[in-house]
Amino acid sequence: MDSNIVVAEHAQAAHRAVRHHFESAEQQRDASTVGMWVFLVTEIMFFGGLFLAYFAYRHAYPTAFASASNKTDLWIGAANTTVLICSSLTMALAVHCAATSKRMLLVVFLCLTLVLGSVFLGVKGYQYHDKWVHHEIPGQNFHCEGCADATHTPLFFSLYFGMTGLHATHMIVGVGILLVLIFQSWQGRFDAAWHTPIENFGLYWHFVDIIWIFLFPLLYLIDRSGKGLS
Amino acid sequence: MFFTPKGLSFFPESASTIASHVDALYAFLVLTSAFFSLLIAFLVVFFAIKYRKREAPQLPPDTNIAGHGGGLILEIVWTVIPLGLSMIMFVWGASIFFTESRPPADSMEIYVTGKQWMWKIQHMEGAREINELHIPVNRDIRLTMTSEDVIHDFFVPAFRTKADVLPGKYTTEWFRPTKVGQYHIFCAEYCGTKHSGMIGTVFVMDQNDYDAWLAAGSGEGSMAEQGQALFNQLGCGNCHPSVVNNNNGRCPNLHGLFGTTVDIKDQPSVRADESYIRESILYPDAKIVAGYENIMPTFKGLISEEGLLKLVEYIKSLGPTSGTPTGAAPGAVQTTGSEPQTPQQRRMSPQAVQPPTAR
Amino acid sequence: MITAPPPVEVEKNYINAEHGLKSWLLTQDHKLIALLYLISVTAFFFIGGLFAVFIRLQLATPTGAMFDSNTYNKVFTMHGIIMVFFFLIPSIPATLGNFLIPLMVGAKDLAFPRINLLSWYIYIAGGLFTLWVLFNGGVDTGWTFYTPFSSSYSNGYVIAAGLGIFINGFSSILTGLNFIVTIHRMRAPGLTWFRLPLFVWAHYATSVIMILGTPVIAVTLFLLVLERGLHIGFFDPAYGGDPVLFQHLFWFYSHPAVYIMILPSMGVVSEVISTFCSKKPFGYTFIAFSSVAIAVFGFLVWGHHLFVSSQSVYAGMVFSVLSYIVAIPSAIKVFNWTATMYKGSVRLTTPMLYSLGFIGLFTIGGLTGLFLACLGMDVHLTDTYFVIAHFHYVMVGGAIMGYLAGVHFWWPKMFGRMYPEGWSKLSAVIIFVGFNLTFFPQFILGYMGMPRRYAAYPAEFQVLNVLSSAGASILGLGYLIPFVYLIWSLKYGKPAGPNPWGATGLEWQTASPPPTENFEITPVVTTEAYEYSTEEVVHVG
């Protein structure tokens, strides 16, 4: 046979966490990092559709968006953003502790992340409840008290719930994974040599944070100067 | 082009000014495509026969077409030639499309409403028809179209043109029929169960026949008149002045509004076209004219799309001016009171439709 | 064909490594997963094909021979949805790609075997949703789901169908993700990017589209489902929503998706032509880069589906000119394949026949795409049978021909058996003839103005429609023949040996069928791809 291949013997990596089809731990870690980033790119595009709808309608109905945006609570929004950023910090520190094999600190920071994430979700729930009370959920009983261009405000609220809802769903999934990771860290599964799950989850958590970094100004901060609103 | 023995044509009739341009472009595309398809087919078959081997060669040759470096030249050749040809196609197609997109200034206007699953057509003179469109030959016809429900598409193969008809906005299509005859209207955008039944006929008639047909039409008055009746019936006139130089400060004067640029509170200014008027009736608070209050109630749900078109036509008939929509423009237009111009006058008048200008 | 080396003694291979249903359903071997996909994809093809048969029966008479218009609408919708999302998009990547990419890059498996299996289950879950819709009365929106028809007026199961496609999308995403990581990180030592087979390049480009496009269709359908379920109006004109925005979102994915369908086929054709000309593909780098160029530029042209939709004229012009730009890499490929044959040692085996068919039919399909990209022309042609003919030429004449070429080419590798040569050539010819008879008349119909999605049509269109229906029955027969003899060959085919075609490429270096871990020892690559060199002796390791 015409063979263009030289076949050579190779040492197999012997590490507890290396799966059979990888040559080395490094290759395996690399693969999962790349995989995680590729996954995050799909997430960007997934949210991208909603962002597009947002920009399209904000372009078409600026008045409606401005007045509907003023229905959100700026200060609660800012506070909640702060909470989320804190959780990002604790998450980053958790990864740091995993990479330096500090088991207890890892568990602590993961727990802090969990708590902060839950606080964020709680506040979000409170805000949804508020919208519910004020009939600001698009549908039959929708009503935007004192809004300019009220006919088009449902578009804002549909997007508000669509975007924050999808974001919250990601948070809820994240909280679920966090619970598992906390348990595994407690068991001492992760150390400097192998902590890919922690690292990848960190990437996910920061990504969700970034989405919020954009949602906050887009949904809460339109035309806050108070001029021109009837 | 293709004919069956029975004389059944395999080529659509060509009955508008655009059609002949499109056919010429088609011929060019067919020829280019035939050339490349045959070239590739010939080469593939030729090579397959010429170099055919039954067995895998033991010492297969590895031959480049023109030896070293010949590859690059070939690659450039077969990149540049298709690119050049396709740019010709693009420019040619785009120029036809541009023509198709800009109705001539003095087109005769007809309003079309699509509805599952019929075409409702209103002539300015007042005649209304369903699934039929009567038009005079050799006149530019401009359709302003909207839908009451889903997306439809007004397609006349013999005119080689079509355009989607959307709910919630107006779209435009124009053509100039060149041959007397009857042609298919198809709905070309899938719109539900009886999509394939949403078909009709265009009757292209010579001017005399057309006038006779019009004369036999309904006695409901012209579209603008019907629009005015609706205007009064809905009480729009209670607030909106529609005569020259009358400004009550509460509602913008509609006289001479159409086609002008309107300043909007907190938003960029807009051109007062059909879509703007429709929007202002249905969603008055979406764009508040600068200097006015948000006091107008919505008429959403109170007027049908056809009624809206009548109102649009009425407001159009109040004529454009060069002045601001809200006021003055003294003496720019000579109209008698609130009486709209007759459609006939309007079609004759050169400024009836603002010549579309690209900005 | 060269005489196969003596059959390998029935060794352990990936198929007989383990037994029982569980070993199939829980396998993490990319090759077995590829077979799972092969079976399911084939099933969906025949379901979709059955609907095609219904379409052609209905259209044999002007008034519609079989169904009322409501049922007909569901028939073509299900045909389109099943063929596009459940057959053609996964066809080559999930079967041949899954099977071959690890082999071609010299890896033991894809980077994430569990995710690979997961993606098959997701595919099946999405498929079950769609079948549920089918058995409960179908959906009648057309595969394009345009709003507001789909959100407010359709009488079908839009939500379930939308969810089916939504779910299925994740299978596509995971497959693409797996391929990208594998191609980046699992290549055998020495296998640099420009030593990769063109099949791998094509799949890399395909995966990029899957990764970047699919999430957008997912979120679009998600919004549609919300809108229909809760009436909250993302696209509803009643709230000021813009139906054209939906079309933008839909085609942002669905135009690139047509390249998901064609690129893998192009990869197959590159392999097959090179092998059966025993020659390095002419312009290897140009073919490789044109795949990537198609993947990138393919994302810039989606608006050519919106020329008459009331999109702005200026946007239309930009989309038109970009559509021409994206056609150029395809042209480059066609010319390079043709040039590869020049002075090759051409063997007209079955895969080669299919590949040559691909070149011819794809060229016609692609060139008619240029008609549609041409603004003034498209206004007349859009939503007529010309479009139907165009895309069946590229998807059936192009993509499926390529798929069949690939299945025949690698069948010996996958199962270690040869198929009957006479029958397979016969079916290739029947498919070619039947195909042209089915779809060529539709170009003429389209220019005459026959709109698509019509359950009934004016009588003057009948002659051509009857021709088309006649062709479809020949085509259907043509597809049944391979189905029969390929299954037959599993048991009765001649043993194939590791490299029946005298091909290069790592996958031919291992046994047929390959062992579970693909290679006994990890290969090291020292030469370019497609080295049909005369110095073979030197290199045997």
Add this chain to the structure above:
Amino acid sequence: MAAHDAHGHSEVGAHTQEAHIVPKRVYFLVFIALIILTWVTALVSRIDMGPWNIFVALFIAIIKASLVVFFFMHVWYGTRLTKMIVASGLFWLILLLFITMADLWTRNWMGVPGR
């Protein structure tokens, strides 16, 4: 995607996973910047800058996002491949947004409804 990222083959082993451990100080600095910027953007939104408000808000958001991506997510220290993946994600997002918006922006230029 050059040839160089074909994985190195010979080095095998279970040494430390993280090639570069980011010092904690960096995390805290980034964190402080993020918090400050959050409140700056909230406060600035109350000043009427006409059409500029949205640009300022987005500009700040982009800075914040970049800080997170580069430092919390380690892209600053990452491989070329990672940077390329991030960049292509952003690039395609921008394609989606800008090309579609280009249609919406030019919708009325013709002065003919629906063109």
